[in-house]
Amino acid sequence: MxxxxxxxxxxxxxxxxxxxxxxxxxxxxxxxxxxxxxxxxxxxxxxxxxxxxxxxxxxxxxxxxxxxxxxxxxxxxxxxxxxxxxxxxxxxxxxxxxxxxxxxxxxxxxxxxxxxxxxxxxxxxxxxxxxxxxxxxxxxxxxxxxxxxxxxxxxxxxxxxxxxxxxxxxxxxxxxxxxxxxxxxxxxxxxxxxxxxxxxxxxxxxxxxSKFVRDQSDEEIEDEMPDDGSIKICSVGRFCDAKGFDMAVIACKKLVELGYDIKWYIVGYGADENYIKQLIIENNISEKFILLGKKINPYPYMKRCDIYCQPSRYEGKAVTVREAQILGKPVIITNYPTAKSQLENGVDGYICELSVKGIVDGIEKLCKDVELLNSVASNSRTRDYGNxxxxxxxxxxxx
Structure with missing residues (x-):
């Protein structure tokens, strides 16, 4: 034929x-x-x-x-x-x-x-x-x-x-x-x-x-994300208004002020990169909010983090969220209009309010509620996201 x-x-x-x-x-x-x-x-x-x-x-x-x-x-x-x-x-x-x-x-x-x-x-x-x-x-x-x-x-x-x-x-x-x-x-x-x-x-x-994501995640990147006892948060995406990294910068500042020892790592590039860099400097969190740049393989960074966060204003269906779930990460996403099609809230991820305060409250909840954090991570690890x-x-x- x-x-x-x-x-x-x-x-x-x-x-x-x-x-x-x-x-x-x-x-x-x-x-x-x-x-x-x-x-x-x-x-x-x-x-x-x-x-x-x-x-x-x-x-x-x-x-x-x-x-x-x-x-x-x-x-x-x-x-x-x-x-x-x-x-x-x-x-x-x-x-x-x-x-x-x-x-x-x-x-x-x-x-x-x-x-x-x-x-x-x-x-x-x-x-x-x-x-x-x-x-x-x-x-x-x-x-x-x-x-x-x-x-x-x-x-x-x-x-x-x-x-x-x-x-x-x-x-x-x-x-x-x-x-x-x-x-x-x-x-x-x-x-x-x-x-x-x-x-x-x-x-x-x-x-x-799923196999490709897991296989690619084994690359060693300890020099870039050292095991220093901090809570490591990771986000991946373009630097643009849609991805909400400007909100993430302010949320990181507030979490530091609340006493959390966190480091927020961003894998990505884009038109708004200089704007985000300026926000980081203005908020004096250069050692806490770290831009890793463009990476062919983002999966080792996702795998090494404690929490994966997608602080977007809107998405169709974020591929990066599904990839983080494949890697068994506790995922938190903002309540953008299509968020409920992305994950099952409280089961294989957590949906927070779409605002700086929402991001802060959501990350705080996962940090304090260890049972919830472990539960969403465990559910992600056991689900089959291959499609x-x-x-x-x-x-x-x-x-």
């Missing part, structure tokens, strides 16, 4: 939750049935080496490498049309995004970039049975790929996290055959914005390999 031909598209393989989820998806395909091509707009990123050997990584196409790179660089390379499209998109987004924080306008600017760039981007000539766009906007598979079935992923709490040009987004989503959400709460959030698209939506959780069965949902769509 001839294999089904599938194309998966992604920007790059830099460290991030969506990228880790993509690796989980690619590892889970039945390659005796499916032939999978991966098209990366840029052949960059620490996760490139994790792409399974069975996947055919398509050659980079110069025009697509211009996304998320400085405009001056792409103009110097001769991409004049695409440079002008980027400038126009940036100007329009600036007008539309007045009064918003920087990261709230990022998606809208990317929408305009795709919209204005389409005429300058080449088509993919090969024909596919299925085209999958793993990170939006999804214009590429809609306009540049020939496929019988087209799917686009939604990784976030769309109602609160995304500030789109609704007209452009509704047109885009409505042209897809299926819209894949990473949790039930994410789907409900998406449908608050586009209730007319319910017939296209499905929920499919991020694919996580390759989720692939059956995808197979049912693509045949």
């Amino acid at each position: 001839e294999k089904k031909k599938i194309l998966v598209s992604m920007y790059s393989m830099h460290i991030g939750g969506a990228e880790r989820s993509l690796i989980g998806l690619l590892e889970s395909f039945d390659y005796s049935v499916y032939e999978v091509d991966l098209f990366l707009y840029r052949h960059e990123g620490e996760f490139l080496s994790f792409i399974p050997n069975e996947v055919n990584l398509l050659p980079a196409i110069k025009q697509y490498t211009t996304f998320e790179r400085p405009i001056k660089d792409i103009v110097k390379e001769g991409h004049i049309y695409l440079g002008c499209a980027r400038i126009l998109a940036k100007l329009k987004a600036k007008i539309k995004n007045r009064g918003l924080q920087n990261d709230q306008g990022t998606y809208k600017q990317m929408q305009y970039t795709w919209n204005y760039s389409m005429l300058g981007l080449p088509n993919i000539e090969k024909k596919y049975d299925v085209a999958v766009s793993f990170l939006g906007p999804h214009n590429f598979i809609l306009d540049k790929v020939k496929a019988k079935t087209k799917l686009g992923w939604n990784h976030t709490d769309y109602f609160r996290a995304v500030n789109p040009d609704k007209y452009l987004d509704e047109e885009m989503w409505s042209r897809l055959d299926y819209i894949v959400n990473v949790s039930q709460d994410s789907e409900e959030s998406f449908l608050k914005v586009f209730p007319n698209l319910g017939h296209k939506t499905i929920t499919m959780e991020n694919i996580i390999s 390759k069965i989720e692939m059956n949902k995808l197979y049912s769509l693509i045949g």
Whole structure:
């Protein structure tokens, strides 16, 4: 029987939750049935080496490498049309995004970039049975790929996290055959914005390999997280408003003032890193709130901590929380809108109020209530968080 031909598209393989989820998806395909091509707009990123050997990584196409790179660089390379499209998109987004924080306008600017760039981007000539766009906007598979079935992923709490040009987004989503959400709460959030698209939506959780997470966690990192008797808290994510690390800094300061000997370690990078560094200095907790930087492998740091904390303002479904649970860590998350789909409160994790005070109270509770701390850690260790069965949902769509 001839294999089904599938194309998966992604920007790059830099460290991030969506990228880790993509690796989980690619590892889970039945390659005796499916032939999978991966098209990366840029052949960059620490996760490139994790792409399974069975996947055919398509050659980079110069025009697509211009996304998320400085405009001056792409103009110097001769991409004049695409440079002008980027400038126009940036100007329009600036007008539309007045009064918003920087990261709230990022998606809208990317929408305009795709919209204005389409005429300058080449088509993919090969024909596919299925085209999958793993990170939006999804214009590429809609306009540049020939496929019988087209799917686009939604990784976030769309109602609160995304500030789109609704007209452009509704047109885009409505042209897809299926819209894949990473949790039930994410789907409900998406449908608050586009209730007319319910017939296209499905929920499919991020694919996580428990064995991979555990195997990768054995790396020795004692020099970076010394066993000094302190309570070690760990968080992993991008430095942006959504992840709430600014609240974590203030919460750490208050916990120190309450007399707790804690060290809070952050694994990550991002646009707000200098802002977080300044907050740390202003609150005089440089020895307590420690930025470890970008790490290809965050799992040893998760494994070594006493408590894993996700202080987010919103999430779709945080991959890092599930990974910490796989490692048997007591997990505390803020009560962001999709939190209840992330864990069972008081059983395999703890949900605190979404505020600095909530984070402080939650960490205090776990520190004082040793029985609760041990219970949620024990329940996490004994639960099976591997979910390759989720692939059956995808197979049912693509045949």
